Amino acid sequence: MxxxxxxxxxxxxxxxxxxxxxxxxxxxxxxxxxxxxxxxxxxxFKFADTIHHMRQEIMYCKSCHNISDSETCHICADANRDNTLICVVESIRDVMAIESTQQFTGIYHVLGGVISPMDGIGPDDLTIGPLLEKIKSGDVKEVIFALSTTMEGDTTNFYLYKKFEKYNVATTTIARGVSIGDELEYTDEVTLGRSLINRLPFEKTL
Amino acid sequence: MxxxxxxxxxxxxxxxxxxxxxxxxxxxxxxxxxxxxxxxxxxxFKFADTIHHMRQEIMYCKSCHNISDSETCHICADANRDNTLICVVESIRDVMAIESTQQFTGIYHVLGGVISPMDGIGPDDLTIGPLLEKIKSGDVKEVIFALSTTMEGDTTNFYLYKKFEKYNVATTTIARGVSIGDELEYTDEVTLGRSLINRLPFEKTL
The missing domain is CATH 1.10.8.420 (RecR Domain 1)
Known part of the structure; x- marks a missing residue:
């Protein structure tokens, strides 16, 4: 044998x-x-052919780099979305996650990852260039950073923040705090500490 | 959205x-x-094409119904294997499991499942006919039942046993007992009871 x-x-x-x-x-x-x-x-055969066809035909939106069936994705092509407000995310899964909240009316920019020297990913491996072009054009009012709250995510946030500083664009980041449904006892101290520092007027949470 | x-x-x-x-x-x-x-x-593409190719080209051994790249699988074709000793299993995974023990020198017969009225699987849905033909031919000395030790497995064992009774063939079943490495305390009572009834002379376990 x-x-x-x-x-x-x-x-x-x-x-x-x-x-x-x-x-x-x-x-x-x-x-x-x-x-x-x-x-x-x-x-x-259908299983195999669907995978083959998908890999063959799929495109990336030339504007936001999201996965798309056409040159411009349906979000970028939507005239009802505010294209002066750009939400910067790592991957298309984050786009799907944010879209499912139905709370965001702007457009996205998919970086394709975060800066991670450990994994050999530098700024040039991400779609930072095209994002900077958009900002230089002066049409963007606000960039929202919606990256992972990890060391790599924070590094990338800071890198982008420094790049965008000299342009007339507001940079914000999604709120960090205690998740809805979480018990304080089990929340890590960094999150809890930050959520105290960044406390909100109670009326805002109503 | x-x-x-x-x-x-x-x-x-x-x-x-x-x-x-x-x-x-x-x-x-x-x-x-x-x-x-x-x-x-x-x-x-390689992923998709390998799946497509596999499903297109794969064959089942015309003798034992195991998956094969040719009409007769490499086990049935092996002249060193004892073709008077047939081990009856449910699926090709069981063939692989038994082959990996390197303890079996006979050939297999893959039933394709067990009799399970709940799932609508009757004797005609399995490869019982061809197995019976082999036994009728008189060339088989022993049939080993190596099916799952479930109600369905036991039903199938009994069905086959009754079918083969009138032919000159020994029917055996793989030993059931306490698994090697198991603690008695955690062994279920049916297994433990049977392992007492079917106890072996100690010399046989040496």
Whole structure:
């Protein structure tokens, strides 16, 4: 018996491809491939072809760098959205998260990550250039930083803040504080400390 | 804003395809699709094409019904394996599990499941017919039942046992007992009871 116990090379390659995906080990990969084998051929073909087609056809909005089916995404193309207000986010998942709140009427700018020297990601790896162009144009009134509240997120916030300082644009950041539904006892001290410093007039929370 | 917050139809279809896989929800599906989008196009194409190719080309061994790259799988084709000894299993994962023990020198027969009226699986949905043909041929000396130790597994064992009774074939089942490494205290009473009834001469365990 060989060390590989797969009964088929085809099966093994498919398992290896699935196992390259994040959070999917060999056992889960095998379960997924066997599931596709139990389905009608057409179901498995549809799965594969949808992925191929998606990767082939998908575009990134030339303005905000969000994923899009067209050159300009539906948010940037929406005349009802305020294009003087730009919310800077890391990824398209953050766009989806903010959109689902239905609280934001401006447009986005997807950076594609945060500055992280540990992972070898510098400012040039992000879409900071195009963002700076937008600000230089003078059409932007406010930039909202909505990055992760991590060291890397904070570094990126500060980098952008310094870049934008000399232009006539307001820079804000989303509020940090105790999450709705959280118990104070279990809130970390940095968050709790900041939420005391940045306390709000009670009327504002009504 | 629409209820769907996906910025792209292509993305949404790909997420939906992934979310059809067992144990993969919409959030995980999105994470996997975005991972494929971050990769080079060729990586995503290779993923999709490997799946397509696998589903297109894969075969089932005409003798044991195991997954195979050829008409007869490498186990059935192996002249060193004892083809008078057949181990009956539910799925190819069980073949892989038993092969990895390196303790079995016979061949397999993959049933494709167990009899389960609750799931609408009857004897005709399994590969019981071809197994019976093999036994009728008189070439088989022993059939080992290695099905799950569930109600459905036991039902299937009993069904097969009754079918094979009139032929000159020994029927055995894999040992049930306390797993190696288990503590008696935490072993369920059925297993513990059976392991007392089916106790072995100590010399056999040496």
């Amino acid at each position: 060989t060390t590989s116990s797969y009964p088929s090379k085809l099966l093994e390659s498919a398992v290896n491809e699935f196992a390259k995906l994040p959070g999917i080990g060999k056992k889960t990969a095998l379960r997924l491939v066997l599931h596709l084998l139990r389905q009608e051929k057409e179901m498995a | 629409t209820t769907s917050s996906y910025p792209s139809k292509l993305l949404e279809s790909a997420v939906n395809e992934f979310a059809k896989l067992p144990g993969i929800g919409k959030k995980t599906a999105l994470r996997l699709v975005l991972h494929l989008l971050r990769q080079e196009k060729e990586m995503a």
